[in-house]
Each structure stands twice: as structure tokens, then as C-alpha cells.
């Protein structure tokens with residue numbers, strides 16, 4: 470893991486609290502290794518309505534629920 474800044478994908482604000490960052494997935498880039506997508510916990514549900522993103526979020530929520 471790096472200490473690079475994380476930005477909320479739905480709202481575009483910086484995520485300052487690591488515990489508030491929900492990993493959405495990795496986005497590929499033509500010009501580099503791409504980047505990881507994050508969202509504030511409160512904004513995860515706003516990352517839709519893209520069906521792919523919705524599916525990723527649903528899977529994430531299931532994984533997180535199982536870890537508790």
C-alpha cells in the first residue's frame with residue numbers, strides 16, 4: 470500500500486480518514502498502471518447507477534459484512 474491521496478469517486482472530495490475509504494475497484498489506464506477507486510462510506514451507494522459499479526459495490530458490501 471502507498472500513502473497516495475485517495476479521492477471519493479462519487480463526490481470527488483479527498484478521503485482524509487483511511488477508515489472511511491471504501492475500495493471500489495481498480496480502473497485501468499492507457500497511459501500507466503491505472504489507479505484504485507475509493508469512496509466515502511456514506512457515498513458508496515452513489516457510485517451507481519453504472520451496473521458494473523453497482524455489482525462491484527454489492528460484492529464489496531457482502532465481503533465486508535462477512536468479515537464482521
Ligand SMILES: [Zn+2]
Pocket residue numbers: 477478479480481482508509512
Ligand atoms: Zn464522498
